[in-house]
Amino acid sequence: MNRFFVLFLVLSFSHALLYAQGAHWLPPETRATLDSAYQVKLVVEGAIPQSDPELPAIPYVETGFPKKELLANSGSGGNSSIVYSYILQPLRTGPHTLPGFLLPTDRGLVSVPPFSFWVGEPPSSPSFVSSADASLLLFRKEVWQGEPFPVEYRLLAHAGTFLEITGQPEWTPADVLVDRWSRPERVSGDWRGSFFSGLRYSALAIALNPGKVSLCPVSQHVNMETGKFGQGLFSQAIIRPLVLRTSALTLQVKPLPTPPKEGFTQAVGTFRLISELSAAETQVGEPATWTLRIDGTGNWTTHWNLVPPPIPSGLRVIEPAPRRQSDPDSLFSGSLVLERIVVADHPGRYTIPPYRFTYFDPLAGCYRTAQAAPAVLTVTSASSAAASPPERPSSSGPTAYSNGSPAPKRLPEAPLVGSSAALAPLENRWLFLEAGGAGATLLALWFLLAWRHARRADPMERRRAGLRRLRRIHRQIRRATSVGERQEQLFHWQAAIRDAWLVVPAVPGVAELGAALERAQVDSSTRRAWTELWQEAEIHLYAREATLPSDWIGRSEEEARRIRIPRQSWKGTFARRHFFPAVTIWIVLLSSSWGISALELYRSGRFEQSAELWERSLRRNPTDWIARNNYGAALSQEGRWQEALAQWSSAFLLSPRDSAVRANFALALTHCPGVDKRLSALVSGPVWFRWIGGASPAEWQLLLAIGLLVLFASGVLLLLSRYGLARPALPLRNTLLAVGLSLSTIALSAVALYGPMADPRAGLVIEDASLHSIPTDAEQQSGPVIAPILVVVGKPFLHWIQVRLSDSRSGWLRAEAVVRFFRPSIPSRAHRSPRRVGSGESAFPSSSRS
Structure with a gap:
């Protein structure tokens, strides 16, 4: 079964x-x-x-x-x-x-x-008419107009023939654009029982116009053996310079099919279309970059009629110039990058329509349309994003060492009081100019404050301010178009009258106005005029359907022009009560405490505010090692250990002998695993390396300069004694030589061990980033950079800086990702207030950290 x-x-x-x-x-x-x-x-x-x-x-x-x-x-x-x-x-x-x-x-x-x-390769069968042969090969007899087609040039010679090439192949055909020849390749074969070898060059060409095209010969300058002189063993080869030429060829160029397809861009070749959006979701006011890339081989040398990419309404658009990226080996291969930076002012869902690129495909012999996929951008409101800010990693948890044991809980040393920075000496004239300018500025400020105090203390200043407001309000009443606007300006008019005539009550009536006019000792006609104006204004404000007389504004303006208030006397400015007010003494006393305000904020637990003040101080004086140390302490209290490591590294390189700086620098190294080996070796390295920490890189450079000067002095003594211009001072000369060699050798060794840290452009990468080959966020060749790592900063470009890493790589990084040791750095993101992009400003996509 x-x-x-x-x-x-x-x-x-x-x-x-x-x-x-x-x-x-x-x-x-x-x-x-x-x-x-x-x-x-x-x-x-x-x-x-x-x-x-x-x-x-x-x-x-x-x-x-x-x-x-x-x-x-x-x-x-x-x-x-x-x-x-x-x-x-x-x-x-x-x-x-x-x-x-x-x-x-x-x-x-x-x-x-x-x-x-x-x-x-096809079997080579050269038609030798001499010892050498040059030939131009076309693989097709017909091509399309604008189509890149291959051509090949061959230079062959019989075995045993002397042939020396003295120049490149020369070919300039009419109505044909030819790419540069490729590197020559060796070819060999048999022809009629004899062996031959030679070189082969290849290139791409484009026919510009349709019709029958005559291709001129290719010429090549060579030195070639044309015969022998003598017989037997005593014969010699005859070498002459010659020009080898190929035979002329014809090529049939077909015109493109008519009628062309709708939207044809005049592009001929094989292409690929790619589009992408830098971020699928952004907030209101934040930029996003939409990139369109066209790759392929074709007639890149011809002008294309590209249609601008459609952008939906509701998005502000910034259009950078298109970027052409050519293949270094061919004129007819490359890519074109179109970027559109879009910014949304309102939340919503925006769809960028698909982009269509119509070209002629010569391989298929027809028009084709490549279409990029549509892109969808989701924009959320800034308030919803601010409601749930990203959590900052806490520093309270234990930090594990490489062996798995938890790190000991240590706190940074207390901030230091004051500031300290190395300053270069100045010429005396600059000191005198500084003293004179500071004195003149101080006197001018003192006079300005005294004049301001005298003006504010003048009892007539209230009347002057009220009169100035009264003249402006007349113009506003005249421009009012509704009853509500006129009544609002009449209230302002009454307030100005109260100040101009020093009326005591806050809500005065006719009686209070009359009493103020009597105190001002005005005549009866003026008192009666202002009383009538006040009564008419109140009737218009509080009575039903009451209108303001047509001549009311003119009468009020006339009476305001008749008011005469004496001006402030400049002599009163020099009164003792104005030159020595209590507020000036308070400002002077307060200025003495500005240097320790950041310390007071730190001691009261407001670490973020103290960090802002120290950061502001470092922008003015980046070599203040005390400010660097204190700024690192504030950053460490917020859990920002990599930024604190950068500041403490800078403080160590500026003042390595301070005990608090060394302790904080060692503490930061324990919280930042994977730090650059040369930087960590300053604390935990071998003894032959750690000895350079006895002085800063600048001090070692100064010691090296002194050693070179001592060697120079020893050399001068040697020359003078040799030429009999000075007595031989052998002990002094030998002493100077020994001292100079010792100082120079020790200092030079220290500077060499410091390496990139001794460069005034040195810095530290404080966050993981991508190393770009060009300063843009467009698609390109990039590599990861793992922080923290030492860099040497080069030239800046917008919000990018060129860097050279300690592992010999170079490229471009975002400027905010690097803290420079001896020069001002760009403020960190945590201390930078958000700013909306206006319609007249340029917006660029910011790098995001994954």
Whole structure:
């Protein structure tokens, strides 16, 4: 029973295989020749295609139309096999692959596997008329206008012939743009029983105009053997300079099909279109970059009619100039990058439509349209993002060492009082100018404060201010277009009258106004005029449907012009009560405490505010090592250990002998694993390295300069004694020589061990970043940079800086990712207030840390 069951399964499986559909290639893999047609066959079994299959496009391979060669029926079940024959014309040597595709048949989709073949060189058969031959090869007789087509130049010589090349091939055909020749490749072969060898040059060319084009010969300057002089062993070769030329050729250039496809950009070749968005989700006011990239081989030297990318409404757009990136080895290969920086002012979902690029594909002989996928940008409101700020890693938890044991809980040393920085001496005239300028400025400030105090203490100043406001309010009442606006200005008018006439109550009436006018000793007509104006204003303000008289504004302006208030006397400024007010003494006393205000903030636990003050101080004086030390202490209290390491490293390099600085520097190294080895060796390195910490790099450089001066003095004594201009002072000369050599050797060794840390442009990377080859966020070659690592900062460019890492890499980093040791750095992100991008400002995408 089991045997019959197994036999039944075998027969069923064989029947299923017999009627299974599939497709394969004949031959499965082989070699083709560059200048000859190559035939392949596609075999479809068990199914009938709905139409003759067309092959996908293969770069640098021309394909013909399929030819149905065979229709064979096998068996009674109707299983069929159809064979399609294709003629391929390769245009380049090397491997080629026909990609797989799906073929619709009467029994569903059949998968056609990919097919690979190799194209080799054609057999060389030079037509030698002498010992050497130059030839120009065209692999096709017809090309499309603007299509890059390959050409090849060969220079061959018989074996044993002396041939020396003295120049590059020269070829300047008309109406044809030719790329530069490639590096020569050696070729060899047999011709009529003799061996020959030579060089082969290849290039791409583009025909600019349609029609029949005559290609001029290629010329080559050589030194070649043309014969022999003498006979037998005493014969000598005759070498002469010659110019070898190829034969002229003709090329048929076909015009592009008409009419062109709608939106044709005049691009001819094979291209690929890529689009991407730097961030799929941003906040209101934050920029995002949409990048469109066109890659391929084609007529890059021709002007294209590119359509500007469509941007949806509601987005502000900044359009940088397009960037062309050319292939260094070819004029006809490269890429074009279009960037659009968009900024949304309102939250929502914005869709950037797909971009279409229409070009002519010479391999397929038809127009094609490449389409980039649409991009969707989601913009959220700034308030929703601010509601849940990213959590900062806490520094309260234990830090594990490499062996797994928790780090001991240590606190940074207390901040130091005051500040200290090394200053270079100045010339005396600059000191006198500084003293004179400071004195003059102090006197001017003192006079300005006294004048301000005298003005504020003058009882007439209130009347002057009220009169100035009264004249402005008249213009506002005249411009009022509604009753509500006029009433609002009348309230302001009453307040100005109260100040101009020094009316005592805050809400005065007619009686209080009359009493103030009597104190001012005005005449009866003026008192009656102001009283009438006040009553008419109150009637308009509080009575129903009461209008202001038409001449009210003119009468009020006339009365205001008649008010005369004496001006402030400048002599009163020099009164003792104005030159020595209590507020001036308070400002002087307060100024003495400015230097320790950051310390008071730190001691009261307000670490962020104290860090801001120390950071501001370092912008003015970046070599203040006490401010560096205190700033690092404030940063460490906030858990920002890598930034604290940068500040303490700078303080150590400026003042390495201070005990508090050394302790804080060692503490930061324990909290920052993976720090640069040269930096950590200053504390935990071998003794032969740690001795350089006895002095700063600047002090070692100064000691080196002193040692060189001592050596110079020893050399001067030696010369003077040799020429008899001074008595030989051998002990002094030897002493100077020994001292100079010792100081120079020790100082030079210390500077060499400091390495990049002794460079005034040295700094430290404080966050993981990407090292860019060019200063932009566009797609490019980049490498990771793991912080903290030493760098030497080069030139800046916008918000980028050029750096050279300690591992010999170089490139561009964001400026905020680097803290410089001896020069001001860009403020950190935590202390930078957010700023909305206005319509007239440039917005650039900021780098994000993953």
